[in-house]
Amino acid sequence: MHVTLENAEAAIAKAIEKAREINTFMCVAVVDSGADLKAFHRMDDAWVGSIDIAIKKAKTAVFFGMPTGEIGKLSQPGAPLFGIEHSNGGLITFPGGLPIVDENGVMIGAIGVSGSSVENDHAVATAGVEALGSSELPAHPWRT
Amino acid sequence: MHVTLENAEAAIAKAIEKAREINTFMCVAVVDSGADLKAFHRMDDAWVGSIDIAIKKAKTAVFFGMPTGEIGKLSQPGAPLFGIEHSNGGLITFPGGLPIVDENGVMIGAIGVSGSSVENDHAVATAGVEALGSSELPAHPWRT
Amino acid sequence: MHVTLENAEAAIAKAIEKAREINTFMCVAVVDSGADLKAFHRMDDAWVGSIDIAIKKAKTAVFFGMPTGEIGKLSQPGAPLFGIEHSNGGLITFPGGLPIVDENGVMIGAIGVSGSSVENDHAVATAGVEALGSSELPAHPWRT
Amino acid sequence: MHVTLENAEAAIAKAIEKAREINTFMCVAVVDSGADLKAFHRMDDAWVGSIDIAIKKAKTAVFFGMPTGEIGKLSQPGAPLFGIEHSNGGLITFPGGLPIVDENGVMIGAIGVSGSSVENDHAVATAGVEALGSSELPAHPWRT
Numbered sequence A, B, C, D: 001m002h003v004t005l006e007n008a009e010a011a012i013a014k015a016i017e018k019a020r021e022i023n024t025f026m027c028v029a030v031v032d033s034g035a036d037l038k039a040f041h042r043m044d045d046a047w048v049g050s051i052d053i054a055i056k057k058a059k060t061a062v063f064f065g066m067p068t069g070e071i072g073k074l075s076q077p078g079a080p081l082f083g084i085e086h087s088n089g090g091l092i093t094f095p096g097g098l099p100i101v102d103e104n105g106v107m108i109g110a111i112g113v114s115g116s117s118v119e120n121d122h123a124v125a126t127a128g129v130e131a132l133g134s135s136e137l138p139a140h141p142w143r144t
Helices: A005-021 A050-064 A068-074 A118-130 B005-021 B050-064 B068-074 B118-130 C005-021 C050-064 C068-074 C118-130 D005-021 D050-064 D068-074 D118-130
Strands: A027-032 A037-042 A097-101 A107-114 B027-032 B037-042 B097-101 B107-114 C027-032 C037-042 C097-101 C107-114 D027-032 D037-042 D097-101 D107-114
Touching: A005 A027, A005 A037, A005 A107, A005 A118, A005 B037, A027 A050, A027 A118, A037 A050, A037 B005, A050 A068, A050 A097, A050 A107, A068 A097, A097 A118, A107 A118, B005 B027, B005 B037, B005 B107, B005 B118, B027 B050, B027 B118, B037 B050, B050 B068, B050 B097, B050 B107, B068 B097, B097 B118, B107 B118, C005 C027, C005 C037, C005 C107, C005 C118, C005 D037, C027 C050, C027 C118, C037 C050, C037 D005, C050 C068, C050 C097, C050 C107, C068 C097, C097 C118, C107 C118, D005 D027, D005 D037, D005 D107, D005 D118, D027 D050, D027 D118, D037 D050, D050 D068, D050 D097, D050 D107, D097 D118, D107 D118
Parallel strands: none
Antiparallel strands: A027 A037, A027 A107, A037 B037, A097 A107, B027 B037, B027 B107, B097 B107, C027 C037, C027 C107, C037 D037, C097 C107, D027 D037, D027 D107, D097 D107
């Protein structure tokens, strides 16, 4: 199962509502469970550099079925995944990317947010996910 | 001047309305006048391979301020611009990409559509542009 | 608003004057507010490896509207933006890249300098920016 | 021997003078004999897509020590070098790139021009080369 366009629009609308509420200017990307872009919105005045980061956060979250910040803990110097960012055309492993998991525990896509502090990016991504389901994935099977 | 998010959403909504009317499944991208992605929607059941083509068509249209199909006429074997597609990280030079020009004759961005025949792609892109202005650029000045 | 060619030439001339004054050999790049290259000069005897660094510093500064060195503080191991350099085709996050902000507080582009110590790179970039305005950006709105 | 910064500035100034004379808006790049960028100017209102094309034309001319248009004749379908554009990170093989050869017959760099018809691009590149020498290369040795 993949996130539908209607799903993606709902998640982005909620994310942007949250972004406005906390006075930030965000790029918001939604990918499907194959890590292919489904929808993207760049708010006016958002950093141009956040376009690619938002998309890469969404892809990273779906590539490994976990929040980007979790991967970042494992990719620090000396940690097991040091340098993983060099794979898959470039990953972003700090917070702001979250899997989107439906009511059956199936990962249907992911959301990626960039444009402010990583705390704000994460909060806006969370708001987007909550429009559709959760970001908590059961162990397996989780792929659509 | 750049296309706003409100502009981009209006253009994409009109494009998708047209795509549904002619029973097609499209990817629609809008970039600003610096060729940076502003918004993107992939309709359900659209080709995954059309994501990149739609984005590259929009970028190509803004890179040269003209419909992508015009460039394609010039890039055929034996024609003056043969091989131009190798520039700028890859161009798409068949129809489906159009500049978006405001009422003052300023290019504020471009739209790119992919997912069906080039005739249909072009028709859907045209519908998107008409939500905002025209795709006819005066000679100069045209850059924001 | 974008930096004009006249602006870019003035900034580069000042930067190179400063580079000569402190006996360094620099690459100097100016990009517009869409991060697209406007002008570039490589002084004789400057490192060939500095070409790409100067351009990437200028792009990085405009991508996030801040001095490259500020991003570098946040991208260290354990810091919030660790690994951000993997985005946008490669960022450079040590000093030497600065936004160019006009008298209305609008970011019209950025300058990137590479070829010596980061202190010297930063000093030369600063001289270039001062030919046109400042590198201090108001909170918002700042995009052209 | 490499083109100096003074050389590159002189070539670009002449090229831009010619561009203005024929009412065009050009990107002009000069590379040294190692195909590394020496200087670049984008005139106001020039196509953003011409940045990369001008640089690639200059590189292509120095890569093979001949005008880009000569390579283009050989890279047509059925011709000996069909597809050569896929090498070296992307070549541009239509007119507008010319080697710069000094009075001793040594290739010291190349110029690349993009922004108008290939005839105009070639005329502007020629004007730039004439500020420094010729674009006619003796058989060999020609490398610096």
